[in-house]
Amino acid sequence: RTAWKGLAVDLGASSGRVLTGEFDGERLNVGEVHRFENKPVSLLGTLYWDLLHLYQQVLLGIGRVRKEDGPIVSLGVDSWAVDYGLLDRSGHLLSNPVHYRDRRTEGIMEKVGRQIPREEIFRQTGIQFLPFNTLCQLSAMRETGHPHLEQAHTLLMIPDLFHYFLTGEKVTEFTNATTTQLYDPTRGTWSRPLLDRMDIPRHLFTGIVPPGTELGRLLPLVSEELGGMDFSVVSVATHDTGSAVAAVPSSSDSYAYLSCGTWSLLGTEVNQPVLSERALSLNFTNEGGVEGSFRLLKNIMGLWLLQEIKREWEREGVFYTWDELMDETGEAEPFTAFIDPDDPQFLAPGGMSGRIRESCRRSGQPIPDSNGALIRTVTESLVMKYRWVLNHLEELVGKKMDVLHMVGGGIQNERLCQWTADACGRPVIAGPIESSGAGNLIVQLMAAKEVASLSEGRELVARSFPRRTYEPSSTTAWNEAYDRFQKVLQSG
Ligand code: ADP
Numbered sequence: 008r009t010a011w012k013g014l015a016v017d018l019g020a021s022s023g024r025v026l027t028g029e030f031d032g033e034r035l036n037v038g039e040v041h042r043f044e045n046k047p048v049s050l051l052g053t054l055y056w057d058l059l060h061l062y063q064q065v066l067l068g069i070g071r072v073r074k075e076d077g078p079i080v081s082l083g084v085d086s087w088a089v090d091y092g093l094l095d096r097s098g099h100l101l102s103n104p105v106h107y108r109d110r111r112t113e114g115i116m117e118k119v120g121r122q123i124p125r126e127e128i129f130r131q132t133g134i135q136f137l138p139f140n141t142l143c144q145l146s147a148m149r150e151t152g153h154p155h156l157e158q159a160h161t162l163l164m165i166p167d168l169f170h171y172f173l174t175g176e177k178v179t180e181f182t183n184a185t186t187t188q189l190y191d192p193t194r195g196t197w198s199r200p201l202l203d204r205m206d207i208p209r210h211l212f213t214g215i216v217p218p219g220t221e222l223g224r225l226l227p228l229v230s231e232e233l234g235g236m237d238f239s240v241v242s243v244a245t246h247d248t249g250s251a252v253a254a255v256p257s258s259s260d261s262y263a264y265l266s267c268g269t270w271s272l273l274g275t276e277v278n279q280p281v282l283s284e285r286a287l288s289l290n291f292t293n294e295g296g297v298e299g300s301f302r303l304l305k306n307i308m309g310l311w312l313l314q315e316i317k318r319e320w321e322r323e324g325v326f327y328t329w330d331e332l333m334d335e336t337g338e339a340e341p342f343t344a345f346i347d348p349d350d351p352q353f354l355a356p357g358g359m360s361g362r363i364r365e366s367c368r369r370s371g372q373p374i375p376d377s378n379g380a381l382i383r384t385v386t387e388s389l390v391m392k393y394r395w396v397l398n399h400l401e402e403l404v405g406k407k408m409d410v411l412h413m414v415g416g417g418i419q420n421e422r423l424c425q426w427t428a429d430a431c432g433r434p435v436i437a438g439p440i441e442s443s444g445a446g447n448l449i450v451q452l453m454a455a456k457e458v459a460s461l462s463e464g465r466e467l468v469a470r471s472f473p474r475r476t477y478e479p480s481s482t483t484a485w486n487e488a489y490d491r492f493q494k495v496l497q498s499g
């Protein structure tokens with residue numbers, strides 16, 4: 008049969024990619040046509056996403072698709088959550104979107120909490136408290152009297168912004184809408200009480216569409232720029248984590264997932280948001296997923312910490328491949344010092360190795376004295392945090408998870424996968440690497456009625472992508488060190 012062919016644009020915090028997906032009724036064959044760096048730009052003290060660069064690279068990628076391989080049915084864009092662009096009345100972008108790591112939100116979460124009790128915000132939204140949630144970003148704009156808040160007519164999340172550039176349609180897709188901490192999943196609408204009390208204009212917010220909604224065809228100008236290409240644009244699960252979890256190849260209902268890229272997102276799927284006091288005090292989140300499911304999970308600082316150290320060393324002229332970087336840990340003693348990877352001081356870019364060493368010094372632990380020791384401290388701490396979150400997830404849902412599915416670029420780090428299995432004391436199944444891209448394509452296939460349901464889509468992923476299982480070993484050593492890690496968490 009003629010293969011269905013679609014395009015997935017997956018914009019990650021460290022790189023963007025344009026992927027082709029071909030489905031022949033049996034397997035999904037994913038190919039990478041273009042990958043490009045996503046480097047934020049610091050300008051006059053504000054950290055921006057370089058949106059026009061990203062748009063240009065997306066078009067470049069689409070243009071590289073070989074026309075002779077058959078027509079493209081559809082395209083969908085997914086990206087990181089929480090960030091947005093503001094459009095004026097005539098639909099023009101008011102400014103480059105500000106990066107969630109920009110310092111404008113420092114102290115804002117606490118101020119919001121003084122205006123509206125955390126319990127109330129959590130009851131209404133089910134979303135964890137992170138300083139960069141859209142709620143905090145808009146509150147920061149209000150706090151500083153940013154003129155764009157008054158001038159803006161429409162707010163679009165990053166992937167919705169791309170869909171708008173391609174089709175002219177202004178809508179907000181459900182999975183990403185939930186990450187704003189301004190959406191009420193119980194009522195299925197934007198939370199008017201929260202918007203009003205934070206003095207955020209209601210009119211900024213568009214209608215919400217479920218993942219799999221067809222938005223229309225390319226604008227004539229875009230089609231022209233692409234040499235006459237024409238296809239439909241589908242609003243997929245636009246939150247990259249939503250797409251990644253849609254591609255977790257599991258059939259069991261007692262598994263946890265760990266989406267491993269710039270961020271590490273560890274959780275499970277639930278039918279209803281978990282809004283208990285315990286979920287609030289542990290700061291778990293309930294993000295919207297495909298087929299009305301929710302992702303009960305926690306953000307963990309993730310490979311960002313290693314990315315930043317690697318970048319710092321590159322600036323000093325020391326270049327490592329990811330394998331070489333991890334090999335350095337072989338030279339260092341295990342479990343000498345821990346950090347809490349989620350200490351907010353690690354959120355902003357720059358000077359990461361100094362901040363990590365200082366954190367060890369302050370908590371009275373040995374200061375990592377070599378590159379290997381530093382990488383070991385960071386990676387072991389990250390993996391210990393995985394264990395901590397997994398244990399608390401199990402407590403929240405009241406069941407033990409048999410396996411941990413790891414997906415995303417980070418699974419190319421074999422040591423990370425093995426240590427995760429060791430620390431968590433259970434098998435890790437790693438794959439696929441391009442999970443967000445695969446999930447993006449699965450939702451397009453569901454929209455095209457080529458795939459009937461998410462569970463069928465997951466079976467397709469299981470058939471189509473290689474997976475590797477890591478069995479836990481040397482668990483005793485990790486168990487012994489875990490107490491010390493927890494003490495470091497408590498002392499923070
Ligand atoms: P994002 O979508 O957030 O940009 P990715 O899913 O692309 O992130 O994952 C990026 C991370 O994957 C990098 O920070 C790095 O830690 C890891 N990674 C990428 N390539 C390799 C590799 N060849 N070996 C080991 N790890 C890798």
Ligand code: LRH
Pocket residue numbers: 019020086087088089107246247248268269270272306
């Ligand atoms: C991962 C991610 C995550 C969000 C963060 C801002 O890319 O979307 O789910 O919390 O970026």
